[in-house]
Amino acid sequence: MLVKIYGSAVFGVEATTITVEVNIDKGIGYHLVGLPDNAVKESSFRIAAALQNNGFKFPGKKIIINMAPADLRKEGSAYDLTFAIGILAASGQIKANNISEYIIMGELSLDGSLKPIKGALPIAIKAKQEGFKHFILPKQNAKEAAIVSELSVFGVDNISEVCNHFNKKYPLEPVIINTRQEFYNNLNQLEFDFADVKGQESIKRCMEVAAAGGHNIILVGPPGAGKTMLAKRLPSILPPMTLHEALETTKIHSVVGKIQNHNGLMTYRPFRSPHHTISDVALVGGGAYPQPGEISLSHNGVLFLDELPEFKRSVLEVMRQPLEDREVTISRARFTVTYPSSFMLVASMNPSPSGYFNDPDSPLTSSPTEIQRYLNKISGPLLDRIDIHIEVTPVPFDKLSAKRKGESSIEIRKRVAKARELQTIRFKEEENIHYNAQMGTRQLAKFCELDTEGLSLLKKAMEKLQLSARAYDRILKVARSIADLEESSQIQPSHVGEAIQYRSLDREGWLG
Template identity: 80%
Template sequence: MLVKTYGSSVFGIEATIITVEVNVNKGIGYHLVGLPDNAVKESSFRIAAALDNNKFRLPGKKITINMAPADLRKEGSAYDLTIAMGILTASGQIKSKELSEYIIMGELSLDGSLQPIKGALPIAIKAREEGFKGIILPKQNAKEAAIVNDIKVYGVENIKEVIDFFEETKELTATIIDTRKEFYKELESPIYDFADVKGQEGIKRCMEIAAAGGHNIILVGPPGSGKTMLSKRLPGILPPMTLHEALETTKIHSVVGRVKENIGLMSQRPFRSPHHTISDVALVGGGTYPQPGEISLSHNGVLFLDELPEFKRSVLEVMRQPLEDREVTISRARFTVTYPSSFMLVASMNPSPGGYFNDPDAPVTSSPAEMQRYLGKISGPLLDRIDLHIEVTPVPFDKLSEERKGESSVEIRKRVIAARALQEKRFENDSSIHYNAQMEVKQLRAYCELDQESKLLLKKAMERLQLSARAYDRILKVSRTIADLENSVCIQPSHISEAIQYRSLDREGWLG
């Protein structure tokens, strides 16, 4: 008897329907075809034990299982439940007319209980698109999949519940999520608050500009000056994610199984802080079966690289293209996968191997030559792609001991949201651009016109600092953001002047 059940495979961040054809006939043998990997091949042992422990059996006949399309690689253990239900129906142990109307996914334990799977959200989206009645998957993934409307999502704990459901001896309760309520629940509660930061008013201003325009930023300063503390608070002043951004972000985290249990939709912007020993594949994504890397997991959020010169040069260089294109493409001989990677890069570093500026009173000093050699680990083209270069100095005792709290993240965020609203209106006819950092040459010419005084100021800076054409574009983008924060239609000389100040690493002898 031939029976078809349906599962799904995640390719990139999109799902593909997999048809599992199970044929039970006279003879002996278990044949699994359709490009399964080792985890799928081993499913027969898990299925046999799970059925046996639930008073069913693996039939002693010739079982042929085909996973179509047969030219697409199937990987992982999530097909256990799909195959098991096909075997039970094809061997006549259960009867069901509705089996083909559901996507069925789950990894089986030997006692028949189900383990969570990866990619539940894109699988649910695909199931709805293909017109399936519902999706059956492990209970741990139910809230994640239930974000998708207009499809029934059943979370189950063991295979017996699934068998009883299809034999109509037991009802399953569909998981229902109010997506908008889930989304707005945690929006107004930043984990880290700028009010906790003593002093550093100038750096807070830079962070506000970076958040308002989506600009990349690098902080340079000695140990203990507050670089990490400031960076961790940046997501708290970014505008709340839109529902579309939240879905897109959750989708990427779902593919790698990083969505926390019992959390349906990610409402907080991601903040990723990989260790400096990370490999280039782990950062940008890839592998034999490509997976998203840290830059894609940071999509719509912040990627924080602490101690930038300690990262391998090859790791930093592979970021150059994603920083420009805001997506990363991983190519293999037979296929190509593209992951979105529109993130804000926040980097921090010490100015020298010893960690301190050229200060005779510092506990560890380095010569200017050593400092330049240390900074030389970061390539010019990468620095060009960072809009704001900021020097961070230690906070004096009188500031640290102040009782007065600084401005809160909520107050700063209000100004950032107002500036972003201006940018949304400005770029409303261009679906690929949402904030100033994303502007291309065409938009720069249209929205960053300068008066004569501003042009002369920028010309002097270009000649004196020997800035590249990319750095010129960066200054225009930052000055546009500063103007937006002041609700100014035109870019003023003061805006250009402030933007030039944020190119510290372009200045010869910036260490003094």
């Protein structure tokens, strides 16, 4: 008997429906075709044990399973449940009257229980688009898939529950989630808060400016000054994600199986902090069967690179194109996948190999040559894509021991959100530009005009501080963000003056 049952494969962040044809006929043998990888091929052993341990029979006949389209590589163990139900239906052990209305996915244990799968959300979205009515998958992934409306999602613990459902003994109950209500209820649940940071008021202000304009930022300071603590709190002052951004972010994390505690929609902006030993592929994505890298997992959030000069030069250089294009494309001989990668880059570094710079009280010192060699590990083109450079100094004892708490992230976020709203209105007619950091030369000329006093101040700063030519555009962008925070339509000289302070690494004595 021939039965058609449906599963799904994920390529990039999109899913493709896979038709699984199960044919049972006279003879012996188990034949699986359709370009499966080793994990898919090994499914026969898991299926046989799971069926026998749950009171079903693994047919002792000739079983042929075809996965179409046959020219697409199928990988992973998520097809176990698809094959098992197909075999049971083809052998007449369960009723298969409306099985064509279902997408069925899940990895089987030998006792018949189900383990979570990757990519549940993209699969559910594709299932709805192609007119499927139901989706059966492991219970751990049910909330994630139930985000998609107009699709009945059934979360199950064991294969016997699926069989009882089709035999109409114990019908499954769909998982129902009010996506919008859950999204808005969790928007203000912050893991970290700027209120916990003692002192560092100037750095908090700098982080607020960076958040307001979406600017990349680098923090330079000795060990223990609070660089990592500040970076971890940056997502808490970014504007809350829109529902569209939340869906985009959840899809990417779903593909790699990184939805925390198997919750539904991600309502917080991601914060990724890879170790400095990371490889090029792990950062930008790729592999024999491409997977999203850290820059895509940071989409709509923050990528934090601690101790920037310790990263391999090649790793840092591959970030240059994604920083500009806000996406990364990975090409293989048979296919090409594109992952979104619109993130804020936050980097930190010590000012010298010893961790201290021009500090007479420090027991560790580095020679000027060592310092220059250390700083030159960061290329000019990469630094050119970082708008704000700020020096972080250690917090004095009286501020560390003070009991008074600083301003909360919620209050700072309100100001940032207002500034972003102004930018949304400003760039509504500009294609692919949403905030100040994305402005090009044409937008700078249009939206960042300076008065005579502002131009004079910028000219003096360029000459006296020996700022590089690349600093000019960055200063204008940052000044525009500072003006937006004050809800000023015109960039004032005070805004230019503050922006100039945020270009430390362009000054003489840093990178030449």
